[in-house]
Amino acid sequence: MNQRQVRIIELKESILKNNDTDADALREETKRSHLSYVNVMSSPGSGKTTAILALLRALQGDLRCGVCEADIDSDVDARTVLAAGFPAVQLHTGGMCHLDAQMSRQGLSALGTKDLDCVILENVGNLVCPAEFDTGADLNLVILSVPEGDDKPLKYPLVFARADAVLVNKMDALPAFDFSLEKCTENIRLRNADIPVFPISARTGEGIPEAAAFVRRHVEERISDLS
Amino acid sequence: MNQRQVRIIELKESILKNNDTDADALREETKRSHLSYVNVMSSPGSGKTTAILALLRALQGDLRCGVCEADIDSDVDARTVLAAGFPAVQLHTGGMCHLDAQMSRQGLSALGTKDLDCVILENVGNLVCPAEFDTGADLNLVILSVPEGDDKPLKYPLVFARADAVLVNKMDALPAFDFSLEKCTENIRLRNADIPVFPISARTGEGIPEAAAFVRRHVEERISDLS
Numbered sequence: 391m392n393q394r395q396v397r398i399i400e401l402k403e404s405i406l407k408n409n410d411t412d413a414d415a416l417r418e419e420t421k422r423s424h425l426s427y428v429n430v431m432s433s434p435g436s437g438k439t440t441a442i443l444a445l446l447r448a449l450q451g452d453l454r455c456g457v458c459e460a461d462i463d464s465d466v467d468a469r470t471v472l473a474a475g476f477p478a479v480q481l482h483t484g485g486m487c488h489l490d491a492q493m494s495r496q497g498l499s500a501l502g503t504k505d506l507d508c509v510i511l512e513n514v515g516n517l518v519c520p521a522e523f524d525t526g527a528d529l530n531l532v533i534l535s536v537p538e539g540d541d542k543p544l545k546y547p548l549v550f551a552r553a554d555a556v557l558v559n560k561m562d563a564l565p566a567f568d569f570s571l572e573k574c575t576e577n578i579r580l581r582n583a584d585i586p587v588f589p590i591s592a593r594t595g596e597g598i599p600e601a602a603a604f605v606r607r608h609v610e611e612r613i614s615d616l617s
Numbered sequence: 618m619n620q621r622q623v624r625i626i627e628l629k630e631s632i633l634k635n636n637d638t639d640a641d642a643l644r645e646e647t648k649r650s651h652l653s654y655v656n657v658m659s660s661p662g663s664g665k666t667t668a669i670l671a672l673l674r675a676l677q678g679d680l681r682c683g684v685c686e687a688d689i690d691s692d693v694d695a696r697t698v699l700a701a702g703f704p705a706v707q708l709h710t711g712g713m714c715h716l717d718a719q720m721s722r723q724g725l726s727a728l729g730t731k732d733l734d735c736v737i738l739e740n741v742g743n744l745v746c747p748a749e750f751d752t753g754a755d756l757n758l759v760i761l762s763v764p765e766g767d768d769k770p771l772k773y774p775l776v777f778a779r780a781d782a783v784l785v786n787k788m789d790a791l792p793a794f795d796f797s798l799e800k801c802t803e804n805i806r807l808r809n810a811d812i813p814v815f816p817i818s819a820r821t822g823e824g825i826p827e828a829a830a831f832v833r834r835h836v837e838e839r840i841s842d843l844s
Contacts, residue, residue, distance in 0.1 A: 434772065485745075516714070518712075536764075538662025544690065544691040545693070547689065563790070
């Protein structure tokens with residue numbers, strides 16, 4: 391099989407009643423396998439795929455990373471990641487607006503994690519539903535982009551409360567928008583007091599080393615915990 | 618009561634099994650009341666509130682409009698609309714990612730529609746779930762903004778298939794982004810062949826007269842149908 395061909399996985403709905411228990415179990419399993427599973431959530435169009443690619447490039451050499459791309463439809467994101475030379479599968483949620491732990495399992499298994507230290511999940515573009523379902527990830531990142539506005543943490547509180555860090559993307563577009571990083575950070579910390587906030591531009595590379603260092607530190611701690 | 622004070626309506630979940638039937642019934646009822654109910658869907662941060670305000674101002678004098686603002690939390694949008702002098706209520710979905718017909722009824726009833734020709738619903742910012750539930754609206758608009766990217770219709774097909782028109786917002790930000798209006802329109806029409814696409818900038822006012830004329834034509838046809 392052509393390694394660059396996109397594999398599309400049609401996800402099946404979970405048969406497990408208790409997603410939280412299953413998510414905890416998945417975290418235990420990945421930990422035993424010295425694997426980190428990083429869930430990235432954002433609105434559609436916040437630049438998730440470009441930001442993930444920038445992080446993958448910054449982590450290359452230190453960590454072996456792969457990507458599960460989740461979407462209602464299309465395979466454009468997995469194609470982009472594969473074309474950049476990283477392992478990726480496209481997960482189709484069949485109209486569903488989120489991923490749960492059981493769907494994460496299907497994705498990880500389809501991708502194959504034996505030779506990986508870290509799998510990044512690009513969740514469905516949506517600030518509401520993905521926050522309500524634990525994917526079993528051990529690190530949750532939220533990307534918010536400058537054009538969306540600095541008031542979004544007030545309107546979508548749960549996803550910001552669930553995050554371990556927020557990446558504020560498209561900082562290069564700041565001059566074109568009425569957006570205050572200070573106000574945005576303040577609004578995020580109303581929901582999540584001590585959370586790190588990284589201003590980045592996936593396009594220019596601004597802030598990517600700092601955000602990548604945060605992810606690297608987390609993954610290294612996790613995968614070294616059992617060595 | 619201070620007219621400019623925001624009323625927040627905590628929506629109750631629907632007890633009706635068949636939302637589609639209820640949505641049809643609501644459309645019949647609003648039609649008999651010579652009322653048009655316009656559902657606006659988009660991602661978080663696409664500029665929905667600013668675009669709705671621009672439309673309200675363009676329609677003022679011709680149509681009496683009010684707004685139902687739906688959000689998980691916060692009342693920032695209803696405050697903005699009220700401050701501009703238009704009737705508005707804030708609907709809280711209690712964590713839910715969409716509105717159905719029964720929730721629409723609660724909103725319309727809280728707003729009061731006796732002296733209105735048109736009520737605009739600003740749906741929860743989300744390109745997935747709102748498309749799956751018929752709100753009972755007689756006109757469905759989708760706002761997509763330039764920073765989100767021209768590939769979004771490929772990734773969120775249902776919401777574009779359900780739309781009666783698409784407003785492409787933040788056209789003033791075009792120079793800062795890699796976005797093709799032609800490609801975007803092509804992608805939208807893959808899902809919805811003959812749909813009108815209006816390039817607009819809610820900030821500069823570009824394209825607002827054309828988009829407002831489209832809404833006005835629809836509302837006037839609907840409310841005059843029974844006269």
